[in-house]
Amino acid sequence: MFCRAIAAAGLDVAFFESAAAPPLLSPQQFHDIEMPALRRILQLAAECIGHPVPCIMGGNTCPILDDILSTGTNYVACNVETDQAAFVERVARTHPHVKIRVNLDPGVVACHEPERIYRGIDRVLEIVGGRPQCVMGTGCLPLETPPGNMRLIHQYVAGD
Secondary structure, three states, X not given: OHHHHXXXXXXXXXXEOOOOOXXXXXXXXXXXXXXXXXXXXXXXXXXXXXXXXXXXXXXXXXXXXXXXXXXXXXXXXXXXXXXXXXXXXXXXXXXXXXXXXXXXXXXXXXXXXXXHHHHHHHHHHHHHOOOOOEEEEOOOOOOOOOHHHHHHHHHHHHOO
16 A cells, blocks of 8 residues: 555655664575565565565675565665675676665765775775666765765766
8 A cells, every 4th residue: 555655646666674684684584584575565566666666675685685686676785794796796697687776885985084985986986897787875874974975975976
């Protein structure tokens, strides 16, 4: 009912499920306990919205990546806790249509050192390697993140 109401309002759905990501559940527990419910809710949301929906999970999702991709999602998050290069390579190779958000380290995003922020951005851009289905994100921003850091990141990526 909720997804139908969202669709009727002309909005879209993104599904966030970080409560089940490793290490909170082992990969086997995730597969056995979480996957049936996750697959079902993503299927229902996609039916209501008319297209696959993002499945955003926190933590190191590399050990459960195959399960996440098997849900039919069209968007996944590559968190700083993961081996980001391996994650991006695997998704790009096996599911090239799936968009990947590669997150910057929140400690870097919140720091007061522009050069450290630039190095963090360059690291993500190197991992992405010009792949068209990749975007850079920040994940959750620490409260102490200087607002100017978001402008700094935008300007650096835009080449301003």
